[in-house]
Amino acid sequence: MEEEIESSLLNQSLTILDRFSNLEDIDVVAGGSLVLRLLICFVYSVVCAVGLVGNLLVLFFIRVKQERKKSRVNLFVLNLAVTDFQFVLTLPFWAVDTALDFSWPFGNAMCKIILSVTVMNMYASVFFLTAMSVTRYWSVVSSLKDRTRQWSVSAKWVCAMIWVMATVATAPTSIFSSVTNVTGEKLCLLRFPGGQYWLAVYHIQKILIGFVLPMSIVSFSYIMLLRFIRHRSMKPGNPKRRSQVTKSVTIVVLSFFLCWMPNQAITFWSVLVKLNAANWDKAYYIVHSYVFPVTVCLAHANSCLNPIIYCLMRKEFRKKLKDLIFRG
Numbered sequence: 001m002e003e004e005i006e007s008s009l010l011n012q013s014l015t016i017l018d019r020f021s022n023l024e025d026i027d028v029v030a031g032g033s034l035v036l037r038l039l040i041c042f043v044y045s046v047v048c049a050v051g052l053v054g055n056l057l058v059l060f061f062i063r064v065k066q067e068r069k070k071s072r073v074n075l076f077v078l079n080l081a082v083t084d085f086q087f088v089l090t091l092p093f094w095a096v097d098t099a100l101d102f103s104w105p106f107g108n109a110m111c112k113i114i115l116s117v118t119v120m121n122m123y124a125s126v127f128f129l130t131a132m133s134v135t136r137y138w139s140v141v142s143s144l145k146d147r148t149r150q151w152s153v154s155a156k157w158v159c160a161m162i163w164v165m166a167t168v169a170t171a172p173t174s175i176f177s178s179v180t181n182v183t184g185e186k187l188c189l190l191r192f193p194g195g196q197y198w199l200a201v202y203h204i205q206k207i208l209i210g211f212v213l214p215m216s217i218v219s220f221s222y223i224m225l226l227r228f229i230r231h232r233s234m235k236p237g238n239p240k241r242r243s244q245v246t247k248s249v250t251i252v253v254l255s256f257f258l259c260w261m262p263n264q265a266i267t268f269w270s271v272l273v274k275l276n277a278a279n280w281d282k283a284y285y286i287v288h289s290y291v292f293p294v295t296v297c298l299a300h301a302n303s304c305l306n307p308i309i310y311c312l313m314r315k316e317f318r319k320k321l322k323d324l325i326f327r328g
Contacts, residue, residue, distance in 0.1 A: 011075035029107055036293060037098050043297040044095040047304050049263050051088035052306035055081040061317055072155040077310050080128040084303040087121035090114050091107050091300065097188065104188040107181045111188035117172040123302065129256060131158055132310070134222040134319040141228055167238055169209055203267050211264045215257065222253055232315035257308060259302035261294035 058081035062074055093114045097104055104111055135155075173190065180189045192198035266287060272278035 001202055026088040033101075033289070036102065036290060040098045040293055041095045044091045044098070044300065047297070047300050048088045048091040048095075050304040051084060051091075051307075052072075053089070054304060056084040057165075058307045058310075060087070072139070075155045075159060076128050076132045076135060078161070080125060080132070080306055081125040081247065083121045083128065086117060086304050087300075089302050090118045090121075100189060101185070103184075104179055106188075112174060112177050115177045115188060115190075116170055116291045120166050120170040121172045122230060123169045124162060124305075125306070126210055126214045127162040127166060128159075129306070130217050131162060133218040133252070137225040137228075140225060142152055155226045169205070172205075177209065196274040200271045203271045203274075207264050207268055207271070211260050215260075218256060221252060252309060255302070255305050258303065263292075263299045266292050266295055 004115070015185060033186045046104070058077065093110070096106075106114070172192075176190050176192050177188065178191055179186050180191055181187075182189070190199065190202065193200065269284065270279065273280050273284060278284070
């Protein structure tokens with residue numbers, strides 16, 4: 001969700017390209033920019049449509065149908081659906097911004113709101129995924145069958161803490177985001193008083209809190225879960241169940257990693273450039289102009305995958321969905 005970086009780089013292309021003497025490069029970038037923007041708009045539209053439908057189904061099954069309402073994991077899934085639903089609602093704004101060559105038409109107030117909601121729900125989504133992985137491991141390891149009420153109350157406090165942490169992590173975005181005039185275009189960007197240094201710190205926070213730490217916790221939790229299942233929980237005569245759990249865990253971890261790793265890797269590269277640890281060269285510009293927007297779309301697609309992975313892959317939810325379709 002680094003629209004501010006993407007917008008700044010693309011709209012400063014003439015300045016950057018002055019460093020390169022080959023005029024053919026300018027033609028390539030100008031021609032590729034339109035195709036790329038159309039591709040981004042299309043992806044945003046698809047992600048928005050699928051995300052709205054998928055997350056509304058999750059909310060319907062869990063909240064309206066009260067499917068397994070006392071499950072702690074389901075409370076996290078419910079909150080995850082809420083945050084992903086809020087997130088996909090911001091995509092039409094970014095699609096319009098992209099279609100207008102990253103010129104923000106909605107004013108300064110909406111810039112702060114949309115950018116803040118985008119970043120906050122990115123953090124909240126990752127935090128809830130992390131909480132679900134820990135809960136899944138803990139629920140298998142501990143046999144607290146008669147403590148449903150205590151689990152439910154505890155889960156509510158955890159959800160409240162996650163929303164508070166996501167809000168705090170988003171504070172720099174809310175404070176320093178604004179509509180800024182860059183080469184005659186109005187862009188929705190982050191403008192830190194300290195310039196590139198504080199922007200680098202901001203991205204380091206995003207990498208560590210939004211990816212490295214959650215990914216480490218998610219991976220450790222599921223590794224420990226599989227280890228526990230292999231040595232204690234699963235009997236040798238039940239290989240099918242072990243295979244199902246292993247498959248589910250693999251899909252969860254891989255989807256989280258594959259959706260976020262490319263975006264975070266390029267963001268880390270930009271941090272090195274801002275701290276003068278790497279050069280701003282033609283390769284850097286091309287990657288940020290062409291590859292980085294694609295990684296943003298891939299990260300956005302995670303909001304579509306979440307309801308599919310955590311709900312529609314579960315047998316009881318598939319049954320509810322089938323009943324709903326055939327009754328309709």
